[in-house]
Amino acid sequence: MQQPLNRASHRTRRLIWSSLRFAxxxxxxxxxxKSGIIDLKxxxxxxxxxxxxxAAVALMSVDVVMMSLRFCWLLEPHGLHxxxxxxxxxxxxxxxxxxxxxxxxxxxxxxLFYASKENDRRRxxxxxxxxxxxxxxxFSLLLLSLALVPIFPRLxxxxxxxxFLVLITVVLAIAMAVGFAVILFNGSWAHRxxxxxxxxxxxxxxxxxxxxxxxxxxGSMRALWAALAASVLANLSVVCVAALAYxxxxxxxxxxRVFLVAxxxxxxxxLPLTPGGLGVGEEAFNSLFRLxxxxxxxxxxxxxxxxCLPISVLGFVFYLRGIGRSVHDRGGAAVAALEVEDQVR
Numbered sequence: 001m002q003q004p005l006n007r008a009s010h011r012t013r014r015l016i017w018s019s020l021r022f023a024x025x026x027x028x029x030x031x032x033x034k035s036g037i038i039d040l041k042x043x044x045x046x047x048x049x050x051x052x053x054x055a056a057v058a059l060m061s062v063d064v065v066m067m068s069l070r071f072c073w074l075l076e077p078h079g080l081h082x083x084x085x086x087x088x089x090x091x092x093x094x095x096x097x098x099x100x101x102x103x104x105x106x107x108x109x110x111x112l113f114y115a116s117k118e119n120d121r122r123r124x125x126x127x128x129x130x131x132x133x134x135x136x137x138x139f140s141l142l143l144l145s146l147a148l149v150p151i152f153p154r155l156x157x158x159x160x161x162x163x164f165l166v167l168i169t170v171v172l173a174i175a176m177a178v179g180f181a182v183i184l185f186n187g188s189w190a191h192r193x194x195x196x197x198x199x200x201x202x203x204x205x206x207x208x209x210x211x212x213x214x215x216x217x218x219g220s221m222r223a224l225w226a227a228l229a230a231s232v233l234a235n236l237s238v239v240c241v242a243a244l245a246y247x248x249x250x251x252x253x254x255x256x257r258v259f260l261v262a263x264x265x266x267x268x269x270x271l272p273l274t275p276g277g278l279g280v281g282e283e284a285f286n287s288l289f290r291l292x293x294x295x296x297x298x299x300x301x302x303x304x305x306x307x308c309l310p311i312s313v314l315g316f317v318f319y320l321r322g323i324g325r326s327v328h329d330r331g332g333a334a335v336a337a338l339e340v341e342d343q344v345r
Contacts, residue, residue, distance in 0.1 A: 053307065059244070068091045071129070072087050074136070078125045078129065092311055117323070117324070146173065155257065183215075235266070239262045245307075257293070284297075
C-alpha cells in the first residue's frame with residue numbers, strides 16, 4: 001500500500017515542478033516581449049545580412065561546445081562524470097538564465113542546481129567546480145584582453161582611460177592567479193585564513209571542503225590547462241561575434257580596434273546588476289568603442305544578444321522538459337550505462 005502512495009506522491013511532485021517550470025518559462029517569455037531587449041530595426045539589419053548572422057550563430061555554437069567541454073574536464077579529477085550531451089543541456093539552460101536574470105549569477109545558480117541534483121554527498125565538490133568553471137572563464141577573458149593589447153600599443157598609450165583599464169585587468173588577472181595558486185599549493189594556510197574570516201558563519205565547513213576540492217587539481221594540471229585552453233577559444237569566438245556584429249551593422253567604418261575593447265565590454269556585461277547585464281553592457285560597449293574612436297558599441301552588443309536567442313530557446317526547451325541527474329560518480333556512471341545497455345538488449 002505504501003508503494004502506490006509513494007508513486008502517487010512522486011507524480012504529484014513532478015506535476016507541481018513541471019507546472020512551476022512552465023509558469024516561470026511563460027514569465028520569461030513575457031519579460032522578453034516587454035523589456036525591449038530586441039530592437040526591431042537592428043533585427044531587420046541583421047536579417048538583411050543573413051550570412052553574417054549565420055556565421056555569428058555558428059561561432060556562438062563553438063562557444064557553447066567549448067564551455068560544455070570545460071565543465072566536463074573540470075569534473076573529471078574529482079571522479080565525477082558528465083557526458084557532453086548533458087553538459088550541453090546544462091550550458092544551454094545556464095545561457096537562458098544568464099540572458100534573462102541579473103548578471104551571470106542566474107546562469108551559475110541554474111548550473112549548480114542541475115549539476116548537484118541527486119548528488120547530496122558531492123555537493124561541495126560540484127559547487128566548487130561550478131564556481132571554478134566560472135572563474136576560469138573570467139580569467140581567460142582577462143588573459144585574452146591582455147594578449148590583444150600589444151597589437152594596439154599606440155592606441156593604448158595615447159588614451160588614459162584605456163591604460164587605466166589595462167592596469168585594472170593586469171591586477172585582476174594576477175590576483176586571481178596568485179589566489180588560486182595559494183589555495184592549490186598551500187591549502188593549509190588557506191584553510192587557516194578562511195576559518196578566521198568565516199569563523200562566525202554557519203557554512204565555513206562547506207567553504208573548507210571547497211578548498212580541499214581545489215587541491216585535487218594539484219595532481220591533474222592537464223585538466224586545468226585543457227579547461228583554460230577551451231575557455232580562451234570560447235571567449236575568442238564571442239569576441240569575433242562582436243566584430244561580426246560591428247561589421248554587419250557598419251561595414252564602411254569597421255575597425256579592428258573592436259578586438260581590443262570587446263573583451264573588456266563582455267566583462268562589464270557580466271556585472272550582476274540587470275538581466276544579462278542589459279543596459280550596463282550596452283553603456284560599457286558604447287563607452288569603450290568611443291575611447292577607440294569608433295561608434296556603434298550598443299548595437300554590436302544588442303546583435304550578440306539576438307544571436308544568443310537560439311541557444312536560449314534551446315535552453316528553454318530543456319528547462320521545460322526538466323533535466324534529470326547529470327553528474328555521476330565515475331563508477332556509478334559506468335553502472336548506469338550498463339543498465340541502459342541491458343534494457344536496450
